[in-house]
């Protein structure tokens with residue numbers, strides 16, 4: 001554990017709910033199995049959150065993740081059942097202004113993680129695109145920390161999803177990104193570590209707090225139902241690497257007693273990893 005001067009206070013922010021296809025979220029797990037874990041709607045979609053973290057230390061503020069943001073057409077809102085809520089709403093509820101954020105650390109740059117970094121202030125995205133108006137940055141005083149590989153691959157649109165790395169989310173922040181390579185301390189008491197699988201360049205974020213190490217593993221463990229070895233989103237670029245990354249991560253999380261914050265878990269986003277008596281691992285929620 002870090003010395004106390006490097007300890008961050010932390011709180012989970014709900015940047016809004018959305019829904020994705022259940023098959024997409026659980027990959028090769030058959031519906032006959034995942035439907036016992038969670039319910040789906042008439043379109044086969046499961047309910048998810050976009051959870052973020054606000055970290056504070058000695059007047060310094062760091063945001064982990066930014067959610068989907070608000071640059072969405074009605075059609076897109078309908079497809080993803082996007083709640084009309086952004087991370088800015090969550091921050092304002094606790095009297096934190098976006099201008100006061102010094103650093104944003106994103107696990108990766110898919111739309112549900114990086115969309116909230118920019119906004120058209122509620123104007124119609126189609127009109128904005130037609131008029132050639134760029135979105136503005138939401139956190140004007142923040143640098144945005146991301147792996148260089150994630151940034152390069154996002155710009156190159158290296159994904160099986162053609163609508164997840166969006167230039168309207170990326171171009172406006174291009175002069176604000178701090179590109180890093182591999183595992184390192186990005187601020188005293190905040191480290192990142194590559195967690196390869198969901199994308200080539202995703203990293204997890206490890207925060208020293210008074211309660212112990214808080215870990216934000218991004219889409220390696222999007223919900224409490226993703227501790228199963230084969231339970232990984234069909235959206236993963238490298239499913240076998242996800243399995244290997246998870247096989248290394250879960251025992252370490254259990255042994256170290258890390259406090260996990262799960263990015264898409266709607267019900268119990270905070271928990272610790274515990275080994276099951278019958279084998280495998282589970283998330284034990286902390287409420």
Ligand SMILES: [Zn+2]
Nearest residue numbers: 108110198219
């Ligand atoms: Zn993702």
